[in-house]
Amino acid sequence: MEYLKIFFINTALLITLAYLGNLIYKHTITYAPERIKKISWVILAIFAGWISTVFGYRLGEHAIFDLRYVPLIISTLAYPQPFILILIGAGIGITRLTFGINEATVAGVLNLSILGFVCAALSLWVRRSNMAYWIKRLVVILVVNLMNAVNIIAFGVVPDRMYITDIMPITLSAGLVLSLLFAMIIRDFQLDLLRNGQIIRANELLSAQTEELHKNKIILEERAKQLTLASQYKSEFLATMSHELRTPLNSVINLSQLIEENNDSLNGEETKEYAGIIHRSGEDLLMLINDILDLSKVEAGKLDINKEDLNVSEIPELLTLQFSVAARLKGLEFTVTLDSQVPEVIHSDPQRVQQILRNLLSNAFKFTMEGHISLNIRTFEQKEGALQRRWIVFDVQDTGIGIAAEKHDIIFEAFQQADATIGRKYGGTGLGLSISNDLARLLGGFITLHSEEKQGSRFSLYLPL
Incomplete structure (x- = not known):
């Protein structure tokens, strides 16, 4: 009866410890990294084994009977990872040294270390087997309890006959029943953890979906604004x-x-x-x-670009002839300069290049009331990593009304001008810059803008050499 009494005391202690461990887990390390959780489990299991030994039944001066192997069973079912189980087995065995070093202590260390390796082997089977979970529990409980009895017979200090006839029938039966009780408790704990994990994952998924919906809402609102603006x-x-x-x-x-x-x-x-x-x-x-x-x-996507040789040296004369009358009528100074480094001939679409330049100069004349307008043709080199790129640049500069910084992007969009009064005051549809920008892109180049309100503008057409 003393064995049963002590085993039930051990059971009460282990249940209390499991409950406290559950509380600590829920309120402290639930969201901790997996590594911290594993370390915490190992420490708790070793401590539970040591507590069982402290309150174990002492037979004689050194022999102690207890449920120190139960934390190993629980760990095999809850954390079926071989290295962790070997560590727990060796750790519980080593805690036996806190009661003094003698023959019984050595036997206890050896017993738990062997059980650690047995549980490691069982954990591999638990993870790979397709058998029902309750069958796995029964097999683990039976094997560990039997191996514990065999180890005590092989290495224990109690006489074999006395252990087999007087002690083992009680301790083995009690150990099996109490191990099964703990298996049910740990199964319930695992299901609780599983439910908590599912709730956490569901919350994370809902948070991600909520955030995605919020982003989509912002995108839809932005598109609605764009549609409203487009309609306007x-x-x-x-x-x-x-x-x-x-x-x-x-x-x-x-x-x-x-x-x-x-x-x-x-x-x-x-x-x-x-x-x-x-x-x-x-x-x-x-x-x-x-x-x-x-x-x-x-x-x-059906605008044709016909690239051929374009005589750059003819451009100043053509544009001067075309815009000189407009300059004279408005009292503006109009100049066209050609840099000496510019090649005489480039490969591009002459019609489209002249169309872009006409659009840029027409805008310059439209929005300039006094001062001057100039077209400067030059070259520009740009280094992109190991690649050296060369461009021919057509700078159209005026002293007109200028464009506010926040309007620099929208004026290149179709149907748009710097503000609604521009069309009424100066005329035009707002198509010229949009078309010019698209044409420049089709020719392999681009258009840049430098302008400030009431300070004039400089539009630069870049075409690749």
């Missing part, structure tokens, strides 16, 4: 376009009607003047229609 810009574009189309069309219709109705009374000079206005109005309409067609082709 297109409405403004349609209003501007109707004005841009109506003005030259009215000129064509009114003047042609005037010529038709008063053909006999008009002299040659008047007819020539009206014809010139009709001609210019027709050109404005054609340019507007061409811009819209070019934009549509760029967006559809």
Whole structure:
């Protein structure tokens, strides 16, 4: 009866220790790294084995009977990792040395060390076997209890006959029953941990989904703003376009009607003047229609680029001839300079290059009331790692109204100008820069902008050499 009494005391201590360990785990190391959890488990298991020995049944001066091997059984079922089990077995065995060094102590160390290796082997089987969990529990409990009895017979200091006939029937039976009780307790603990883990993972998943939904909400709100802005810009574009189309069309219709109705009374000079206005109005309409067609082709990816030799030295003369009249009418100084390092011929699309430069110069003349406008053609070298890139640069600089820094990006978008009053005051549809930017990209280059409000602007077209 003394053996049972001590074993039940051991059981109460181990249950209390398991409960305290559960509380500590839940409230301190639940979210700790896996390494800390393993170390904590090893320390707790060794401490539980030592407590069992402290309250064990003392037979004679040195022999102690207890449930110190139960933490090994629990660890095999809860943490089936061989190295941890060997460590726990050796650790519990070594704690036996705290009761003095003698033959029984050595036997105790050897017994628990062997049980540690046995449990390590069992853990491999537990992890790999497809048998039901309750069968695995029974096998582990039975094997460890039997090996403990065999080790005591082989290495213990108690006489074999006395142990087999008087002690083993009670201690082995009690050990099996109490080990099974602990197996059920640890199974419940494992299920609780599993549920907690599932709840934690579910919370993490919900948090991630909530964050993703928040991000998607921001993206949708941004897209809604963009759609609203796009709708607004297109409405403004349609209003501007109707004005841009109506003005030259009215000129064509009114003047042609005037010529038709008063053909006999008009002299040659008047007819020539009206014809010139009709001609210019027709050109404005054609340019507007061409811009819209070019934009549509760029967006559809159907704009053709025909690269051939372009004589750069002819550009200053062509543009001077084209814009000198506009400069004279507005009282502006207009200069075109060509750097001596610029090659005479480059390989690009002459029509598209001239179209970009015309757009940039037209804008410069439109938004410059006084001062000067210049076109400077130069070269530029840029080092990108081991690669040396060379560019030909067309700088269009003016002393016009300038562009605020926050507007630098949007003016390159279709249908947009620096602000809504620009179209009403200066005219235009806001397509020129967008088309020029797309054309530059198709030619392998790009356009940069340096400008401040009321300080003029410099648009630079970069084309690869």
